[in-house]
Each structure stands twice: as C-alpha cells, then as structure tokens.
Amino acid sequence: MFGQTLYVQWKWNRDFLAFYTFVAFTAPLVILWVALPHLGLSSARELVRVGGVVGIVVAVISVCAGMTVAWQGYGLDERVGHIYALSLPLTRTRTLVMRAASALALLTVPALGVWVGSVLAATQVTLPPSLHSYAGSLAGRALLAAWLAHACMFALRYSAGRRARAVLFALTLIVGSLGFATEAVPGARSTIVGTAEFLISNPGPFGVFFGRWSLIDV
C-alpha cells in the first residue's frame, strides 16, 4: 500500500525531483569551482563565507523542492476531484501519514544530491586544520527543511483548496506588512521581532529554515 502510494508520487514528481537533485548536486560544485580561483588556499574566512553561500543556495533549493512536491502531489488529486483518494478504504489520518512518509522518501533524493555534491565539492579544497566540511549535516538539514516546507505547503493546500494561491499571496502580504510595521510603528517592533525570533530560531517551529546553513565551518 505504502509502496504503491510512493510509486504514484514518484511517477508524478520525478521530473521535478530530477531537476532539484541535479541542481542540489551541482550547486556546491559550481559555487566552489567559481570561487576557488579567487581564494587563497589558506583564506579560512573566505572559505567559511563560500561555505555559507553553498548553504544558503542549498536551503533555497530544499524549500523549493519540498513546496513543489507538496503542490504537485496535492494537485494530482485535485485534478481528479479527490474522488479516487477519498474512495479508498483508508482513514484520512492514515492517508495523510502515508503522504507525509512518501514525501520524506522522495525528498531524500535531492538531499542525497546535496550530500554527494557537497562531498565532491569539499574534496576540491584543502581545508586548513581549523575548518571542517559538513556535507552530511548540510544534507540532513536540507532533508528536514524540505520536509517541513512540504508539510507547510500541503497544509496550506489542504485547508485552502482552490484558494491556496490567494492565501499564499495574503500570507506574503502579511509578512511584508509586519516587516514594514517593525520600522513604521515603534511600539510594535519588540513584539513582532520577539515573535519572529521564537518562530525562526531553534527550537522554534521554523528553526530549521533559518539556522546556520554552511558546507564549510569551524
């Protein structure tokens, strides 16, 4: 049952997964390949900065991959009016758990791309003794971020249905307005910043998105 659910999601998402896996694999290699001629081999600070750039690019790719798989996966059922999924002899909870598990399995593929690309990229440089490459941690963080992004997007589509685009746009507007309010309304700044910090710092719910993403670090 789970295998068939996974197979359906794989077949529907495989082009996007191939794209994100390719980008996730090549991004660390390309960034280091472009940056290396400009760096001294012993420039630790520069290497950490380039490792951070790799981390940010991997974060963006992971979030995009998670959101795309969720949007696509939900869209597949929406195309057929959700009739098939609802007519299967499963509770809604079990259906959601299987979807979440299959998403985790699928998003492992681009995370593996991150890991292999990062390992290969790290072999291009000789790191000074004070620095280390964190390919495994970066790939693990990429997987968690992609899965969380998937869960957020799936929840949005599940709750908002056909109005998902409008709700997404409204959420973006709200976040933008709050950002503006921190500057324009002096009294609101501490509340907004405090709430935002709780959300985006560990162990806040979105901490995995905003923690330290880096391929090369001390």
Add this chain to the structure above:
Amino acid sequence: MTHAITIDNLSYRAGQHFAIRDLRMRVPNGSVYGFLGPNGSGKTTTLRLLLGMLPPADGTITVLGHDVPRGAHRALARIGYVPERLHLYPMLSVAETMRHHASFYPTWNASEAERLRRAFDLRDEQAVGRLSKGEAGKLMMLLALAIRPELLVLDEPTDGLDPVVRRDVLAALLEYVSAHGATVLVSSHLVHEQERICDWIGVMDGGRLVAEMPMHAFRSGIKRLRIAGAPPQAAAAPFGILARRAGAGREEEWVVRDWRDDMTSWFASGSASVREVVDLDLEESFVETLRAARDAGGRAA
C-alpha cells in the same frame, strides 16, 4: 428485510441553491436499486454522502452495518465504486492502476481482474489519461468488480458510452451480481436501462426522494385513466393521484399510482366511469412522478 444502505433524515447543503433535505432511503440487501432523477437532482451528492466523501449536516447513514462517515473506511473496503467521471491517476498505465488499486483491497482477485482486462480489451501499457471514454468506463468497472464487493455503487456508469461498450459493462456487472448476490445502487437518468436491470427504484428530485418502491410496483402500479362523467371527491380515492387533466370533451385524464383493477368500482360510486386504463412505461411513470412531486412542492411553497 435487511438493508445494505439505510439513510434517515439526511440533510446536506452545498452553496446557496442546493440542499438535500430529510432524505430517507432504504436499499434492500441483494437488490439492484435504480436511483433515478434529472440532472442536478442530488443523486451524485447522495452517493458521495453515503460513501463518506462529504460530511452530512444532519441525519444518519449506515452502509453494510457501518456508520458513515465515521466508519466509512471499513465500509469502503467492501464497496466497489464507479464515479460518473474518470477519477484515476492519468499518468499511470492500466497495469499500474490495477496494481495500485489492488494494494488497498485484501479481497482483490487478480485472476478475475486479468480475465476482465482481456474481456474488455484493455492493454496493460495504455496510459489512463489517454483512454477513450469507453475504455475508461470499462477500467473503472473492472476495478470495482475485481475487489469482489458486497455492494456496488455506480454513478451513471454507462453515461456517454457507445452501445457496444454499454452492453459489455452491463454484462460484466450482471454476471458478477448473479454469481455473488451483491447489492447494487446504480444512479442513472437512462430510464430504459434501469428498467432492464433494476428490481427497486428510487426517484430523486430537488434534493428529495420523491418515490421509492419495488420496480414491479412502479411499473405496474402507475396508470393513466380516461374518466367520463363526474367522479367522486378525489381526496377519498383509494389510490394516489399523481396528475389530473382535462381530456377530450367532458372527459378527464388521471394519472394514478397504487392502482388495482377492482378500483374501477370507486368511480361508479359517483356518476363516473373508467373508459380506459393505460399502462405507462417506466419513463412515463418517472416523468409523471416527477411532475406530481414538483406540483406538490409548488403548492407547499
């Protein structure tokens, strides 16, 4: 008589203009129950409610002994469902669709599925999204039958199919039902098709079940009478009056239900006589039942 489906006081509202109100319905075990009604009468919504796909606003639904929607997943394991439109994943092939479907049903009969695939002339590698309407209808029927269901819920299963495909699909359905004694609830507006296969009939209109009876009662109990003279008070009639219209000359034309031949004597209690009793076919009975329900609804409003 036990019932495969029992619905009481079911209410559901979708938007401003459509509602199902106080629906009561009984589908006897082992029957082939035809669910008739014009487009937009609420047939598909009722089917989705009894499969647990939509949450009712009020009322109770019991399907194969399970409360729906709470126990819908248990009931669904014993139900073969064919919706009105293709509901399968378009990028899967026929073989992949069969494998996917089989994984959810422990009762899946692989050899029967393969036999039906050959009989329906479906190729394993055909993509579902590229199937013709007839092929899609056959595949959905195959999936519904291969799980060996106790109850088949079919929503316009032959609508838009050519006569050859329709015959194949109905033949497979009847073969299964006669072999396994399954209950069938089949929604359609193809009245003549219902007449051929159903032994119970329910007529839906405007979100209400306006008639529910055995097919033989529906077919033989509704008559058109040509009445001459002045009949007694209609309110005292021992039969139901669906319609009453002026006929030629001083005659009247009545459409009645629950008619028996010995009831002609009732007219003689006035100064009227029955000149002619005309059997209505199912389609005429259906139209007259709907017309009467709408007239009654209009008067009530």
